Amino acid sequence: xxxxxxxxxxxxxxxxxxxxxxxxxxxxxxxxxxxxxxxxxxxxxxxxxxxxxxxxxxxxxxxxxxxxxxxxxxxxxxxxxxxxxxxxxxxxxxxxxxxxxxxxxxxxxxxxxxxxxxxxxxxxxxxxxxxxxxxxxxxxxxxxxxxxxxxxxxxxxxxxxxxxxxxxxxxxxxxxxxxxxxxxxxxxxxxxxxxxxxxxxxxxxxxxxxxxxxxxxxxxxxxxxxxxxxxxxxxxxxxxxxxxxxxxxxxxxxxxxxxxxxxxxxxxxxxxxxxxxxxxxxxxxxxxxxxxxxxxxxxxxxxxxxxxxxxxxxxxxxxxxxxxxxxxxxxxxxxxxxxxxxxxxxxxxxxxxxxxxxxxxxxx
Amino acid sequence: xxxxxxxxxxxxxxxxxxxxxxxxxxxxxxxxxxxxxxxxxxxxxxxxxxxxxxxxxxxxxxxxxxxxxxxxxxxxxxxxxxxxxxxxxxxxxxxxxxxxxxxxxxxxxxxxxxxxxxxxxxxxxxxxxxxxxxxxxxxxxxxxxxxxxxxxxxxxxxxxxxxxxxxxxxxxxxxxxxxxxxxxxxxxxxxxxxxxxxxxxxxxxxxxxxxxxxxxxxxxxxxxxxxxxxxxxxxxxxxxxxxxxxxxxxxxxxxxxxxxxxxxxxxxxxxxxxxxxxxxxxxxxxxxxxxxxxxxxxxxxxxxxxxxxxxxxxxxxxxxxxxxxxxxxxxxxxxxxxxxxxxxxxxxxxxxxxxxxxxxxxxx
Numbered sequence: 001x002x003x004x005x006x007x008x009x010x011x012x013x014x015x016x017x018x019x020x021x022x023x024x025x026x027x028x029x030x031x032x033x034x035x036x037x038x039x040x041x042x043x044x045x046x047x048x049x050x051x052x053x054x055x056x057x058x059x060x061x062x063x064x065x066x067x068x069x070x071x072x073x074x075x076x077x078x079x080x081x082x083x084x085x086x087x088x089x090x091x092x093x094x095x096x097x098x099x100x101x102x103x104x105x106x107x108x109x110x111x112x113x114x115x116x117x118x119x120x121x122x123x124x125x126x127x128x129x130x131x132x133x134x135x136x137x138x139x140x141x142x143x144x145x146x147x148x149x150x151x152x153x154x155x156x157x158x159x160x161x162x163x164x165x166x167x168x169x170x171x172x173x174x175x176x177x178x179x180x181x182x183x184x185x186x187x188x189x190x191x192x193x194x195x196x197x198x199x200x201x202x203x204x205x206x207x208x209x210x211x212x213x214x215x216x217x218x219x220x221x222x223x224x225x226x227x228x229x230x231x232x233x234x235x236x237x238x239x240x241x242x243x244x245x246x247x248x249x250x251x252x253x254x255x256x257x258x259x260x261x262x263x264x265x266x267x268x269x270x271x272x273x274x275x276x277x278x279x280x281x282x283x284x285x286x287x288x289x290x291x292x293x294x295x296x297x298x299x300x301x302x303x304x305x306x307x308x309x310x311x312x313x314x315x316x317x318x319x320x321x322x323x324x325x326x327x328x329x330x331x332x333x334x335x336x337x338x339x340x341x342x343x344x345x346x347x348x349x350x351x352x353x354x355x356x357x358x359x360x361x362x363x364x
Numbered sequence: 365x366x367x368x369x370x371x372x373x374x375x376x377x378x379x380x381x382x383x384x385x386x387x388x389x390x391x392x393x394x395x396x397x398x399x400x401x402x403x404x405x406x407x408x409x410x411x412x413x414x415x416x417x418x419x420x421x422x423x424x425x426x427x428x429x430x431x432x433x434x435x436x437x438x439x440x441x442x443x444x445x446x447x448x449x450x451x452x453x454x455x456x457x458x459x460x461x462x463x464x465x466x467x468x469x470x471x472x473x474x475x476x477x478x479x480x481x482x483x484x485x486x487x488x489x490x491x492x493x494x495x496x497x498x499x500x501x502x503x504x505x506x507x508x509x510x511x512x513x514x515x516x517x518x519x520x521x522x523x524x525x526x527x528x529x530x531x532x533x534x535x536x537x538x539x540x541x542x543x544x545x546x547x548x549x550x551x552x553x554x555x556x557x558x559x560x561x562x563x564x565x566x567x568x569x570x571x572x573x574x575x576x577x578x579x580x581x582x583x584x585x586x587x588x589x590x591x592x593x594x595x596x597x598x599x600x601x602x603x604x605x606x607x608x609x610x611x612x613x614x615x616x617x618x619x620x621x622x623x624x625x626x627x628x629x630x631x632x633x634x635x636x637x638x639x640x641x642x643x644x645x646x647x648x649x650x651x652x653x654x655x656x657x658x659x660x661x662x663x664x665x666x667x668x669x670x671x672x673x674x675x676x677x678x679x680x681x682x683x684x685x686x687x688x689x690x691x692x693x694x695x696x697x698x699x700x701x702x703x704x705x706x707x708x709x710x711x712x713x714x715x716x717x718x719x720x721x722x723x724x725x726x727x728x
Contacts, residue, residue, distance in 0.1 A: 038668070039469070102473060105403070109476050109488065110468040124473065175546035182539035185574070192551060210549070304402070 001070075003030050003134060004052060010130060011048040011101065018090070019046040019101035019127060020115060025301050026103060026131055027054075028229055033067035035060055041082040041111075046101075050093035055085050087118050101127035132306045136298065137320035142230065143344060146300070146322055149190075149232035150342045150353035152225045156181050157236045157356045160195060160221045164240055164363045170195040170208040173219075181225055190224035190231035190303045201237065202336035215241035218335035219363075224303060231303040233324055234354040235340035238361040247337075250287065250329045251360045254337045257281040257327040258358070261295055265325075265343060265350035271313040278327040279311065287329045296324040299342055321345045322353070365434075367394050367498065368416060374494060375412040375465065382454070383410040383465035383491060384479060389665050390467060390495055391418075392593055397431035399424055405446040405475075414457035419449050447478050454483070465491035496670045500662065501684035506594065507708060510664070510686055513554075513596035514706045514717035516589045520545050521600045521720045524559060524585045528604055528727045534559040534572040537583075545589055554588035554595035554667045565601065566700035579605035582699035583727075588667060595667040597688055598718045599704035602725040611701075614651065614693045615724045618701045621645040621691040622722070625659055629689075629707060629714035635677040642691040643675065651693045660688040663706055685709045686717070 007019055007030065021027060021044040028034040030044060037057060045053040051071055054064055058075040065073070074085040090097060097119045102112075104126035116122065138146065159180045163173045174195040181189070196206045197213050201220040213219060217240045224233035237254075239247060257278035264277050275295040282291045296309035299322050307315055309323055326340030342353040371383055371394065385391060385408040392398040394408060401421060409417045415435055418428055422439040429437070438449040454461060461483050466476075468490035480486065502510065523544045527537045538559040545553070560570045561577050565584040577583060581604045588597035601618075603611060621642035628641050639659040646655045660673035663686050671679055673687055690704030706717040 104474040104477065105472050107473045108469050109466060109471045109473060110490070110492075112473050112476065113468065126474070128474075171549055172547055175543045178546060179539045179543035182542060183536055185535055187556060187571070207551070 004046060006134060007046055007127075007131075008048060008052075011046060016048065016099045016101050016125065017095060017097045018099075019044075020086075020107075021046070021101075021103065021127075021131075022111065023103050023106040025229075026106070029131075029135060029301060031064075031067060031069050033060075033064050033069055034229055035063065043082075043086065045086065045089055047093060047095055050095060053089040055082055055089065083114050083118050086115075090119070097122050099123045099125050101125055101130075103128050103131065135300055136306050137318060138300060138322050138344065139320075142300070143320075143322070145228050145230040146232065146342065146344070147353050149225055149227040149230050150234070150355075152181060152184065152186060152227060153223060153232040153234040153342075154354055154356040155184070156193075156223045156225070157221050157234055160219075160223075161236075161238055161361065161363065164213055164219055164238070166215065166240070167212045169210050169212045170197055170200070171210060173213075174208045177221075177223065186225045186227070188226040190226050190233060194220065194222040196220045196222075196336070197240075198335060199333050202330040202332055202334065213240055216243070216247075217241075218247065218337060220336060220338060222338065222340070229301055231299060231301070232342055232354065233299055233303055233340065234342065234356065235326055235328075235338045236356055236358070237337040237339065238363055240363050243360070243362060246331075246334065248360065249285070250331065250334075251337050253282055253285040253287060254327055254329050254339050255358055255360075258325055258339045258341070261325050261327065262341070262343065262350060262352070265317060265345060266348060267317055267319050267345055269317045271307055271309055271315050271317060272311050274309055274325065275311045278325075282327060282329060287331075290329045290331055291327060292330070293328070296326050296340075296343075298323045317345050319345050319347055368410060370498060371410055371491075371495075372412060372416075375410060380412065380463045380465050380489065381459060381461045383408075384450075384471075385410070385465075385467065385491075385495075386475065387467050387470040389593075390470070393495075393499060393665060395428075395431060395433050397424075397428050397433055398593055399427065407446075407450065409450065409453055411457060411459055414459060417453040419446055419453065447482050450479075451482050461486050463487045463489050465489055465494075467492050467495065499664055500670050501682060502664060502686050502708065503684070506664070507684075507686070509592050509594040510596065510706065510708070511717050513589055513591040513594050514598070514719075516545060516548065516550060516591060517587060517596040517598040517706075518718055518720040519548070520557075520587045520589070521585050521598055524583075524587075525600075525602055525725065525727065528577055528583055528602070530579065530604070531576045533574050533576050534561055534564070535574060537577075538572045541585075541587065550589045550591070552590040554590050554597060558584065558586040560584045560586075560700070561604075562699060563697050566694040566696055566698065577604050580607070580611075581605075582611065582701060584700060584702060586702065586704070593665055595663060595665070596706055596718065597663055597667055597704065598706065598720065599690055599692075599702045600720055600722070601701040601703065602727055604727050607724070607726060610695075610698065612724065613649070614695065614698075615701050617646055617649040617651060618691055618693050618703050619722055619724075622689055622703045622705070625689050625691065626705070626707065626714060626716070629681060629709060630712060631681055631683050631709055633681045635671055635673055635679050635681060636675050638673055638689065639675045639677075642689075646691060646693060651695075654693045654695055655691060656694070657692070660690050660704075660707075662687045681709050683709050683711055
């Protein structure tokens with residue numbers, strides 16, 4: 001309950017009367033209890049002085065306890081109104097609500113209205129930046145899970161590379177990757193797996209399809225899994241049969257840019273530096289117009305979280321931050337190369353969580 | 365643009381000054397343009413008198429046109445503020461905003477604040493019930509897609525049933541089902557596929573896992589695919605090697621209940637009747653306490669939409685409604701049976717979209 005304590009301390013420091021948390025990821029992060037309740041309300045109420053309370057459908061209460069929650073639980077049936085429970089929890093604590101922390105980008109207007117109906121005098125304040133800031137530095141336990149998720153992503157690429165054959169379709173290879181991962185117990189991919197070949201690999205809107213592998217193609221894999229609530233995200237690009245000098249040049253440029261950005265990773269470095277280092281290398285090689293995205297994004301319970309590794313972010317790297325480093329060059333009609341690793345900032349540098357080889361592989 | 369016209373008529377009839385639509389499913393329904401923009405804003409502005417406008421990231425504008433959108437498009441880059449475009453669109457039309465239709469359960473508080481900042485005098489009104497009502501009756505084109513999606517769900521069950529072997533795990537069978545569906549070009553399942561065996565089949569919280577198939581098990585499959593934006597959802601239960609008299613009794617009771625509910629499907633019938641008919645049969649057979657859920661749910665672009673087929677819904681079935689009929693009996697430690705079809709209401713009755721056989725199969 002260390003994380004909940006930090007939220008409560010923050011409520012105290014800022015004179016907020018309550019936090020109303022209802023996003024499934026935030027609840028999992030703060031309580032260890034995960035469920036996707038769809039339209040039903042699961043909410044965590046935190047107060048500066050009084051005991052926390054978790055409100056959920058009756059059928060979830062036993063799972064809440066199994067997850068280690070020792071605070072109050074208020075369960076409700078499908079014919080009860082959960083907002084009455086929210087009101088009761090507040091009244092029981094004699095809490096006078098003036099301001100209430102909510103997750104503005106995760107709370108629907110319908111729920112805002114329910115909250116305002118229950119507490120007409122309440123002022124809603126966005127707590128999302130604070131909660132996201134908390135999630136930025138990963139604990140040892142989170143890192144262990146992220147490493148396991150990354151190892152499964154490595155394995156997914158391995159399966160994909162081994163499946164490359166002339167005439168085999170992108171979708172066939174994709175299906176095989178997910179099959180092997182699901183057999184290992186993976187329930188969910190962290191996003192729709194990409195297997196893109198030939199000119200498709202240069203298409204930012206590319207969807208894997210019936211295109212079949214041809215000699216001279218780049219084949220780009222971008223995939224990740226969700227393991228115990230944490231995501232991985234890897235990209236590797238290989239070539240089939242042979243490459244042209246230009247393809248080799250693109251590949252080596254991306255690889256050099258990625259390595260240079262990695263080499264700059266250590267606590268204290270400004271985040272924008274990483275993008276700038278990679279972008280400079282790609283631009284000097286003449287491909288600056290073909291690297292249209294930021295160099296990476298934070299990674300954790302969501303596949304895109306803080307920090308955003310763009311050209312303008314002046315925040316500094318801190319120990320325990322986890323993010324991707326993924327420069328790319330996309331030449332229309334020739335093909336695209338992207339190389340992406342998951343990275344954690346350590347005491348004095350970095351460690352990659354994904355470890356599939358990055359030398360140019362020409363599959364024959 | 366027939367659907368947009370109906371929204372505009374409704375705006376006129378109710379003196380609303382604008383509709384601000386931003387959910388990806390609603391936008392797809394109204395315009396034919398689908399994209400998942402994550403945190404970026406894609407919004408459709410509709411006015412009672414003026415021309416509609418679609419606001420989206422620059423990189424999406426060509427896809428909007430490809431989807432057949434002929435109205436105004438305002439694109440924005442990652443460093444521009446899309447809310448300025450919303451304001452400009454309104455100003456250009458000399459629209460005086462008093463009330464604005466929004467999707468209350470789909471619009472975040474962060475966006476509510478942005479909308480209220482842009483138009484301080486605006487009153488937000490929930491248009492979700494109207495939009496959901498529109499979606500309830502499917503067009504001929506939607507039905508064609510739903511039928512194709514249902515046929516793929518049938519195929520998924522077929523693959524699963526053929527994969528049953530003593531000692532093979534639930535997760536292995538699940539992986540194989542999804543592999544074969546993905547090979548056919550399916551990008552997304554409509555929800556996490558369930559393969560549950562033995563006592564697990566009676567667990568409403570059941571997650572497919574390493575449990576292996578044993579003689580005398582029920583094996584329950586619940587799965588569906590998303591095809592061109594439309595979902596299917598089928599459940600079938602088979603037995604492995606042999607069944608007890610009690611298992612047979614449960615199976616035949618569920619089958620009888622499902623058929624009786626289907627037989628009652630035709631325009632004009634009160635929706636609650638379907639649940640009541642099935643529930644009566646199950647209760648009279650002595651299993652009333654073991655059928656803990658409603659008999660079905662609407663199906664379309666989302667796997668759960670209107671109508672809700674519960675015991676109390678007094679709305680009446682209409683031609684073109686599509687929903688599931690899925691009674692079940694779950695006996696702890698013995699196993700569960702659920703049989704689910706996707707159904708469309710026709711002129712004078714119903715048609716099932718899913719067609720995998722429903723007689724009790726004992727796999728040997």
